[in-house]
Amino acid sequence: MNFLLQRVVLQDLPAESHENRTRLGMLAGWVSVVISIFMGSGKLLLGMASGSVSMLADATNNFTDAGSSLVIALGFQWSRKPRDEAHPFGHGRIEAVATLVLSLALVLVGAEVGRTGFSRLINPQPVEAPLWVLVMVGVTVAVKAWMAVFARQLARLTKSKVLEADAWNHAFDIVCTLMVLGALLCSRYGWGAVDGWTAIGVAAFILYTGISFAREAIDILLGKRPDPETVREIHDVVLEVDGVMGVHEIMVHHYGDVKMVSFHVEVDARMSLVDAHLISEDAEATVEKTFNWRALAHLDPVDRSHPFFDVLSRCVHEYLEQEDCLVDAHDLRAEGEHAPFNVSFDLVTDMETSRAEYDGIYERALQWLERRIGGQVSGVEIGIEAAVESAPMARREFQLPSSGK
Template sequence: MTKLLLRLFVKNYENSEDTAVRASVGKLAGAVGIVCNCILFLGKLLAGLISGSVAIIADAVNNLSDASSSIVTLIGFRLAQKPADKDHPYGHARYEYLSGLMVAVLILVIGIELVKSSVGKIIHPEGITFSALTVGILLASILVKFWMSKFFGYLGKYINSLPLEATSIDSRNDVVSTAAVLLGCLAGYFFNVNIDGFVGLAVAVFILYSGFNMMKETISPLLGQQADTELVEKINTLVLSHDKVLGVHDLLVHDYGPGRCFASLHLELSAENDALTSHEIIDHIENEVLRKLNVDMVIHYDPVVVDDRESEELQRIVKEILGEMDERLSLHDFRLVRNEEQIKLCFDLAVPYEMGQNYEETKKKIDGMLLEKGKNCVTEIRFDGKR
């Protein structure tokens, strides 16, 4: 069914990396969500009014909120498709994350209102009317929501969309909440126990929980979360596959929304290469990363002196010192500067975040341990957090 809808409504749907295809898939998901949730809302509202069940009405309102969420998602995908302009040179793809955040806020607001109404029902319970129509509507809703969960989950993974994957989880949660409402109705009918208000409260809490988790998922990329480990591995593997590359470090990935990814790294090449050769290597790698991984890459060139025994020996000693201090410390961009008075060792030191930023103390300790090993060298250390 999902693939049939893709073939019918998304042109060139096989090319999931294309921005136009992503937007079309998002619009399709939004339209399906609006139609299905509106139908479920009307059906459950009818069942809730007939039976007088606050739990069923709460579940109906939850579907209405899902329909509203689909509208926001639809708008978000449309806005995210806008090209870059003078005021937004990195494009508008983060609208997709913002739409997910708005959906989460909407779910939280509705969840709070449902808590209030359910508590009122617990304090002042009212009888509910059981009917085959009510059971039929709830069973149909469970089946539809189960399909929607699979539908949104497939599309979310297909185009790597956080809002769609969140919507899939929300639909899965709706299956659980509607099943709880149905069990509450059956318990009232067969055992003459009125737990309608308690079930309604449970559904409301479930909605709040889903909204809170969705909010965390959408805020994280907006704040600048850690880069996806799979993408980092692909970038490193691709860059290091070139024979002349001696090493890479300081890889930074900036996410400006799905399909709008920028990155920078330091690339180590032999200092024996002439400037034009090194520039040509870097240009080739930047273009290859963009073509194969859809990442705009900027590379900083670090020349490395090779076949220098003194430099290699001092680097070995410094690494030995770092290992004695803390095995998590690592250096890169090591170079030796010679002058008439003293040798200067210049390098970058990656420090794990949990070690804090007491960099002066760390430098003093390294200098002291160098003296203990008989190396009277000046150090120039650039500290950076280990990413």
């Protein structure tokens, strides 16, 4: 295993780099293609010799593995294509497409294997299981175990979802082949029905694997929500940059191995535009250095020097504690030299809150402001958005009844 890795990996680049990821992905794919074809052919001959439908189902599973591994190898090959005008972020998402093709193939094969198993239960046939057949099946289990460990090691090195899926596929194959081995042993003692039930069990494994991989690939292609822990790490890294007063609206965009992150940084409204721009560049550089991602920062000026700012901030954050659906508030502003002041702020909801619930949030927020600071505020502007959202922020303006306007 180490011999293969040393021959393929470029030692001057990290294993998770785009070049090494594609090299290791192609290695995993082609090795699996060759071995799966040999194993499928061997099990096909064993199944025909023994008359075991579960063995033939396992052989079909191996041939499907060969086809899906071919898709994996070609997918990594295609992902090496350089960026072009039509695809400025590269072709990394082809890896998710390869995973989706793999999963669809598994679902189709699983359905066919299940049909074959039911057919054997309805029309039972004798199964011959001589000792040499059992030994050969045991050898295929050992080969599959090596393939599972090999794919798992490559997935860990490259952090590739498609290789992780392939590793799990090999692991499930081991379980399936052990089930076939058990069915053959049972057949020697006259329990022929076990062969049909085993074929159905193999089908269930294949279907479960295919559906799981399909969901993961579809999530990636549609734009999967970033991991909350990753968002928190980005938040903490940006907040440590000198001059940054707050961070919000962190969005992570995945294009295969290419990742981009955008975020809003709050800076002192009194500083010059040049100084504020330097802070945003520092924030971008810090994220790019820490995560090796492309970063883009948006500036939000915040005037905390206003005499009413602390009162407003305390009131808004106390309101956050009253609403389970709210997770953050930002862009707080107070305007006017004397009370009543005009204030504005943005509220951030969790991902489960629908826009149909925004009216209720507005109403409860206004009631809270009126009770707490109603005599000191006239105009109120409130924005509401989800923690991660592509739609424009919902924003409305109000006049507090207590202002007399």
